[in-house]
Every structure is written in structure tokens, then in C-alpha cells.
Amino acid sequence: MSDSRSSDHSVRDLLRELFPDTHRELFGDEAAPxxxxxxxxxxxxxxxxxxxxxxxxxxxxxxxxxxxxxxxxDLCHYTRSRSEASVYRVRVGARRxxxxxxxxxxxxxxxRAGSRGLESLASRIFPLESSFADxx
Ligand SMILES: [Zn+2]
Numbered sequence: 001m002s003d004s005r006s007s008d009h010s011v012r013d014l015l016r017e018l019f020p021d022t023h024r025e026l027f028g029d030e031a032a033p034x035x036x037x038x039x040x041x042x043x044x045x046x047x048x049x050x051x052x053x054x055x056x057x058x059x060x061x062x063x064x065x066x067x068x069x070x071x072x073x074d075l076c077h078y079t080r081s082r083s084e085a086s087v088y089r090v091r092v093g094a095r096r097x098x099x100x101x102x103x104x105x106x107x108x109x110x111x112r113a114g115s116r117g118l119e120s121l122a123s124r125i126f127p128l129e130s131s132f133a134d135x136x
Contacts, residue, residue, distance in 0.1 A: 053122045060088035076112035093129030
């Protein structure tokens with residue numbers, strides 16, 4: 001998994017493996033390797049999410065829920081209960097971390113947020129610190 005963010009190619013491979021339909025939707029068939037920049041949030045493993053924007057990838061790791069307050073999704077801006085959303089930690093640099101609250105049902109969440117919502121989320125995360133990205 002450690003090289004999953006090293007290139008656009010491996011991100012695509014991961015998506016193709018996990019979400020063949022999504023992969024087809026995003027990249028079309030393999031005859032078109034120069035697909036336009038894409039943006040999306042994808043469930044990967046262990047409850048994590050990967051935010052993909054062009055050739056960049058940031059990994060969102062869910063935190064253990066604390067307290068019982070409702071959560072406010074940073075993507076679709078719905079208020080969610082603790083069972084419907086989670087706080088995720090995103091490392092964006094060697095010493096920089098962001099916290100983002102997102103719905104667990106990310107497909108529906110992204111549908112509500114639309115591409116604008118995704119773009120605004122991506123603008124909070126990217127670009128990753130390049131020295132940090134190079135380490136991996
Ligand atoms: Zn949401």
C-alpha cells in the first residue's frame with residue numbers, strides 16, 4: 001500500500017480493482033491513458049478514504065468517535081449523527097495535519113455536494129507539502 005500514492009497509474013489501478021464501474025466512469029477504457037484531471041473521494045481500506053485530484057492523492061484516516069455531538073459534514077454540509085459521519089485525519093505535510101468531517105456514505109455525500117463541493121474540499125487539502133509527498 002505504501003506506493004499507492006506514488007503515481008496516478010497506481011491510483012487508477014486501485015480504483016479499477018475496487019470500483020470497476022467508477023473507474024470506467026472516470027477514465028473510460030484503457031485506450032485513453034491521458035484522461036483529464038479527475039476529482040473524487042473513494043473508499044479504500046480499513047474505513048479510510050482517498051481523495052484523488054488529478055495525480056494527487058490524500059488519505060483520510062477515520063478517528064475514533066469521541067462524544068455524542070452531531071457532526072457537520074465538511075463536504076455536503078449536512079448535520080449527521082455519530083453513526084452517519086466520522087472525523088478524518090489527513091496528513092498534508094510532514095508536520096501538517098487537517099481534520100475533516102465526512103459522511104460515511106460517501107457516494108451519496110458527494111452527490112449532495114456536487115463537483116463544486118469536492119473542489120472546495122480539495123482546495124483545503126491540496127497541494128500536499130512536496131517534501132512530504134516525496135518521502136513516500
Ligand atoms: Zn456529507
